[in-house]
Amino acid sequence: MSGTAVARGAWWRPAAFGLVIVLVVAAVIALGRHRLTLAGLEAHAAALGAAVAQHRVAAFALYFAVYVVATAISLPGAVVLTLAAGALFGVVAGSILVSFAASIGASLAFLSARFLLRDAALARFPGLFARIERGIARDGALYLISLRLVPAVPFVAINLLAGLTSLPLRRFYWASQIGMLPATLIFVNAGASLATLGPHQAILTPRLIMGLLLLAALPVAAPLLRNALAARQRYAGWRRPRRFDRNLVVIGAGSAGLVTAYVASALKASVTLIEQAAMGGDCLNTGCVPSKALLHAARGGMDYSQARAAVRAAIAAIAPHDSVARYQSLGVDVRRGHATIETPWSVSVDGETLTTRAIVIATGAAPLVPNLPGLADCPFATSETLWDIEALPARLVVLGGGPIGCEMAQAFARLGSTVTLVELADRLLGREDDDVSAAMAAALRRDGVAVLTGHRAVAVHRDDAGFSLEALHGDAPVMLRFDRILVALGRVPRTAGFGLEALGIALTPAKTIETDAWLQTILPNVFACGDVAGPYQFTHVAGFQAGFAALNGLFAPFWRFRPDYRAVPAVTYTSPEIARVGLNQRAAREAGIAFETTRYAFSELDRAIAEGDTEGFVTVLTKPGSDRILGATIVGTQAGEMLTGFTIAMQHKLGLKKLLGVIYPYPTRSEAIRAVAGQWRQRHASARGLAVLAWFHARRRG
Structure with missing residues (x-):
């Protein structure tokens, strides 16, 4: 019965929203007839100015109410109203009027969206709003302020979208008040400047030029101001040292940590690398190296005892590359022990504290053990x-x-x-x-x-x-x-026991450390890379990220470098190997991305036929009507080696036509790349063009 009551009573929300839309449209039509434009206000400037001078308080109150209503129901023309406020009331009074009226009107629009639309939006896009809520919980007010500081971001959109989140009204109001103030001052000042111009004066006065320059600078200054405010808030409670023992401290000596330390030392920074287990991490000792050695031994017909010996030999042969001695020879201060981050600028290693300008967390991941009875x-x-x-x-x-x-x-x-x-x-x-x-x-x-x-x-x-x-x-x-x-x-990131909780460093739903596109955590001088940061758990991605983490840790905020994941390869080293880069058909369909498929079987490849190993195929996804590669999948012998051609092409935005023009040695498996590109080219040949060629050659034969 209660469900029926709710269903019957729910009709009024969409009806109320529809009524608001009708009122807004009617108001826009009415204002269009009365020409609520800068030219229209300029035509009535003298009459408006005289009315304001005669009844200043009443005019101020009336204009304030009009501005609140206009922003509350999201009417267009806010810029014109702001300029007019400067022209009619001057810089000081006009700025006060616009600042408070706009914030109050925005808050009313915020409440309307929350009351009328929030439930429907949450039901329709639960995943999207879950991500937004996490960002709001972390630094919602600062994010809102930064949006308000950028005039290009629609004022109305911010009000309505914020109302769909759980952001408290009080925080929304003050963030709006602060964030809109710089643009308000600039526009009001511009309006006041325009109002003082005589018929023969230059339009671009120094005062107006300065205002326009400040307006142009706001989109650049807004993120910097937001980051500065966020950093000040997040670093509250810790005292920053005046001097540092190190430029960089790296926690974890797996693939990500080793590459980070290597890059930092190559750039002549003072770097400490801390590892409590074996150098080389999981990849060398329990992951990539031993598993591939075991697969090779099994493929070669060894027995188990011989295979174990081969695994140990492979680890021993590669270990010097990742050893303490090698990294010390590179100038890295290697410490063996447990690391704990005490403050954003200090790390303790078994009781000894090191101060550092930046920290890189590269602690990797561990195997997932389920809670299975017995x-x-x-x-x-x-x-x-x-x-x-x-x-x-x-x-x-x-x-x-x-x-x-x-x-x-x-x-x-x-x-x-x-x-x-x-x-x-x-x-x-x-x-x-x-x-x-x-x-x-x-x-x-x-x-x-x-x-x-x-x-x-x-x-x-x-x-x-x-x-x-x-x-x-x-x-x-x-x-x-x-x-x-x-x-x-699967594997779970190693995030416990390093002091992340005390620093307030957040984790994602996948339990990885939450970072931005530059691998920064919520503390700008603390970075994370590799399996502990995600989103990929591959050794090659960990090493790729590590170079960016090192550069950003050493040079931010002066220079920052962003990793590009457009072409991330992955290989399963079974027989046959399975290799993929970019999208496959399943991922493309789930993402709603249109694609064309070109497939080539190894049963047609000369090298595969000669060796009697024709199992497998190459599948390439391209953008419809284009040779742009969206992804490639290879199943077969040496698939991982062959995949590099497609990976390079995707990374550098080379299409199948470019791959078709490369000379491939014969007979090799890499010829399959040219073959699949040739199949695509043949399928996309122009029928009209071929007909013209046939006519041309016939005429040349006489």
Whole structure:
């Protein structure tokens, strides 16, 4: 019954909103007839000036009311009213009038939007407003002030959009009052200047020129002023040292931290690198290097003992590149221990405090371990502890069908384990296209992996016969016996234990450190990069971001450098390899981006035919009617190596026509790049142009 009452009573809000729209349109028509323009007011300037001089208080009050109503119902002509206020009441009185009347009118518009539109907007765009609310919660007033300072941002739009958020009215009012004041003073001053001009005076007086210059400077000054106010507010409570021990302190010696320290030292900065575990981070010790070495060993027919030796050898061979000795030789002060950020300018390492102008957090991520009943009491492994398994498991269950799960399932199957891969979704590699997922599943099954998609892990059990994983396939229970279980369900950023909470550094819903486009946290001298910052958890992206974090940490606010993610490659190193850059069909459809698809199969490639390895394909997405590359996916041998051609093309905005004009060595797999570009070119050839060519050649034959 209450639901019915609400439904019956909800009609009046859209009706009220419609009535407001009708009133605004009627007012605009009426004002258009009375010419509420600068020229129209100029024609009546003498009469208006005389009326104001005779009844100044009454005129002030009336004009104030008109201004409030005009802004409250979002009528056009606010600039004309502001100029007229300066002309009629002078700079001081006109500025007071406009400043308070505009803020009051804006607040009324703010309340109207909240009352009439907020519920509908939240229901229609919940994700958008969730992001806006997080920004408002962090620095809503400062953000609003910066918008008010930029005259190009529509006054009406700010009022209405702010009303749809949870920003308190009081904060909105004072932010509007402060933010609109500079533009108000400039426009009122311009109006007062125009009013004093005689018929033969120059229009561009020094006073008016100065006002126009200030108006032009506002869009540039607004962000600087906002950042200064935000920094002052966020640094409150901490005392900034007069001198610093270091230019940069980097926390974490994985890929992101190592590159940050390397770049900073190359630029002759004083930098300290802090790591509490092994140098090289996860990539060297438990991630990229050992997993690729294991895959190579399994592909080469080694047994498990030989494969483990190959993994250790690979780590040992690469470790000197990331060692303490090497970085000390580069001039980096390397500290082994636990780092805690005490203030925005100081970091302690096991009791010793270092002061620094900037801090870069590069603490990486750790494997996600689910709260699965019985898991803690069984011999489970993650991507970090997998390398401690001394004997090959006879029966291995892999939990998770992402890149890590697929790679390790294939490696252990080829080494001799009986492998079962369990995935909750209905397919593997959930970010890839359906045909890519299908190719991955087929490859794993050929290697003997039992691929169970659509299975939800429920619990781990132990009995006299050993361990088993209970899973549900729909409503049907499935029991999977195992000797080891590998948890490969993703990774979570390492953000705890470094002092972020005390500094008020915020996290995103994905639990990464919240940064801006320049990798700055809410504290302008504290940066984050790599897996702990996201949005990608790739070693190559961590290293890419690290260079920008180092440059921004050393040179901001004088120079800032923004990473460009237009071409981020990703590779799954199974056989066949799966490589992708940019959009695939699934991502393009989800984003509502139109695309054309060109596909080339390796069964047509000479090198693949010669080697008897024709599995796979190349798929390229382009903008409709254009050769602009939106993304490329490659499935096949050496797909990761081939992907670089498309990555370079996307990064430098080169289309398929440019790739078609490159000379590729024969016979190589890279010729597939030219082949797919040729297929696109042939499909987009002009029928009329071909007909003209046929006519031309026929005439030349006589």
